[in-house]
Amino acid sequence: MHRAGINENDVQPEDILCDYCQRAAWSLGDPCIEGHRGSIVCGSCLTQAFTDIVLGDKGEPVHWKCRMCLELRDQLSWHSKIDPEATICLRCIKQSATALEKSKHWEWSRPTGG
Ligand SMILES: [Zn+2]
Numbered sequence: 251m252h253r254a255g256i257n258e259n260d261v262q263p264e265d266i267l268c269d270y271c272q273r274a275a276w277s278l279g280d281p282c283i284e285g286h287r288g289s290i291v292c293g294s295c296l297t298q299a300f301t302d303i304v305l306g307d308k309g310e311p312v313h314w315k316c317r318m319c320l321e322l323r324d325q326l327s328w329h330s331k332i333d334p335e336a337t338i339c340l341r342c343i344k345q346s347a348t349a350l351e352k353s354k355h356w357e358w359s360r361p362t363g364g
């Protein structure tokens with residue numbers, strides 16, 4: 251997401267916030283994956299989501315569209331601790347994890363639960 255009230259034609263790195271923790275993850279040097287319409291999940295939220303949903307099986311069906319793919323997915327989703335409407339579906343968690351691992355730009359690997 252973009253920080254509120256910025257000039258959309260002149261977006262700075264510190265204006266790019268993770269949708270799930272609302273930190274300026276990009277300018278902090280955290281890995282980031284972009285979804286549709288400028289939604290962002292950072293590496294630490296993705297680690298948390300992967301741990302809870304994929305490893306821990308702690309997801310729950312949600313009533314909001316996935317912030318990353320903008321689809322209402324009938325599957326387990328993870329939601330932000332600070333914004334329950336900011337959800338990410340299982341598919342996007344897996345896709346984002348694969349994309350981050352493949353990216354040469356970031357050092358990130360999925361948690362293994364061990
Ligand atoms: Zn985050």
Ligand SMILES: [Zn+2]
Nearest residue numbers: 316319339342
């Ligand atoms: Zn999704």
